[in-house]
Amino acid sequence: MAYPEYRARRLRDHAIFREMIAETTLEPRRLVQPLFVKEGLDGRAPIESMPGQSQLGLDELVAEARRVCEAGVGAVLLFGIPAHKDAIGSSATDTEGIVQQAVGAIKADVPDLAVICDVCLCEYTDHGHCGVLDERLAAALARRAAYSAEAAASAAKAGSPPPKQDRTVDNDATLERLAEMAVTCAEAGADMVAPSDMMDGRVGAIRDALDAAGLEHVPIMSYAVKYASHFYGPFRDAAENPPKFGDRRGYQMDVRNGEEALREAAADLEEGADILLVKPALAYGDIIRRIKDVFGVPVAAYSVSGEYAMVEAAAARGWIDREAVINEILLGLRRAGADILVTYWAAEVAARLA
Ligand code: PBG
Secondary structure: OOOOOOOOHHHHOOHHHHHHHOOOOOOHHHEEEEEEEEOOOOOEEEOOOOOOOEEEOHHHHHHHHHHHHHOOOOEEEEEEEOOOOEOOOHHHHOOOOHHHHHHHHHHHHOOOOEEEEEEOOOOOEOOOOOOOEOHHHHHHHHHOHHHHHHHHHHHHHOOOOOOOOOOOEOHHHHHHHHHHHHHHHHHHOOOEEEEOOOOOOHHHHHHHHHHHOOOOOOOEEEEEEEEOOHHHHHHHHHOOOOOOOOOOOOOOEOOOOOHHHHHHHHHHHHHOOOEEEEEOOOOOHHHHHHHHHHHOOOEEEEEOHHHHHHHHHHHHOOOOOHHHHHHHHHHHHHHHOOOEEEEOOHHHHHHHHO
């Protein structure tokens, strides 16, 4: 059927029919609200690059969790900012650590809210990387320093940038730390854990550790596909976790790759992931769709800090219709195939939908 037999406008021109045939829906039950809890903070500290979002002290965190729950949001995703940071991120696995305390406080006061803990070391390490550093590699690089200096000089002469190699994260040593963090969070009462570190094998390590601790009922939402993205900029203010040297491209995914996302997703499912998360969201609708189509499992999309900041900044200047744009972004992610939306707008949108 083609024009003039087919007229797409027939169903568009009538508001009731438009509603009848709408394919995609947005419901509060699909939303997850990220929250930042900071050890030793009294009250709240606004995050400059994320207007409307704050770091929260423990008391404020519980109050905020109550508001989020009352708005109809099902779950919060917790990030802890500890008072003490060191090379191995000791505070991440402290049973009295800030995030473990936070889980307990929320579960005691707002039992109807599900608590998901982000599992990663970057907020807890003094170097800001998502795992413990590979000391063997550091030593090997030091031995090669003379060679590197020579290579850099000849590259400079040839007009190309000098070869760059940073110290990196020790994958397998990090797995133990992550597994321990997941267990302490789950023992504190977390309803789900969400590893965001991008080490190889961490879903399996966490699953094994949870099961060994009698926590086989706790699901894993894996950041299976997490890109080395510049959209995380504002988050690094919020979580106080920028790497002190180098960057995260040694473990997070290359923005140019889509096939690799499928391999990452397959590996995490094989290791026991219950939900696959794609992050960032806005520029990655194709990845969300491919993962949903190929694996047919629950998929979450994380609309990250930079996406939030862009919308808030443009809206503050009156350049876009803020609420309409937020709805359009979230609906777009649903249309791409996301079942769950992790968004800093969760509570606001849920309250509006109610
Ligand atoms: C790392 C982590 C990051 C985010 C969530 N978990 C940042 C990073 O990888 O540097 C980013 C979230 C956002 O930008 O909103 N644990």
